Amino acid sequence: MATVVVISVDGQGGLWVADLDAGTVLPLPVPKAGGLKVVTDLRATGATVTKGVNVAVTVKSAEAAFSGHYDG
Template sequence: MATVIVISVEGEDGLWVADLTAGTVVPLPLPKSGGLKVVTDLRATGSTVTKGVNLAVTVKSVEAALSGHYDG
């Protein structure tokens, strides 16, 4: 099972890498080539790209997520 996720948030610049095993989230430099560059370019045009993710929502805070709320 994959334990690393590349994420971005609508309205925010940049990419992030979440390592679920290590429990870390760090900035990812914008790719200059390859498949990730292609999807990053699509994202810049307003597209949403998902693969292997079955739930992704934004929340205002950790407390909101822990209480079962999300911005939907």
């Protein structure tokens, strides 16, 4: 099973790589080619792209998430 996800948030620029095993989140350089370039181009038009993710929600803070709250 994949333990790395590429994420972005509406209204924020750029993509991020979250390595769940390492517990890290790092900015991803702007893709110049390949599948992530296509995703980046689609995102720029307002599209939402998901694959292999079954939950993704935004929260105001980590504290809100740990308390069970999300922006819904």
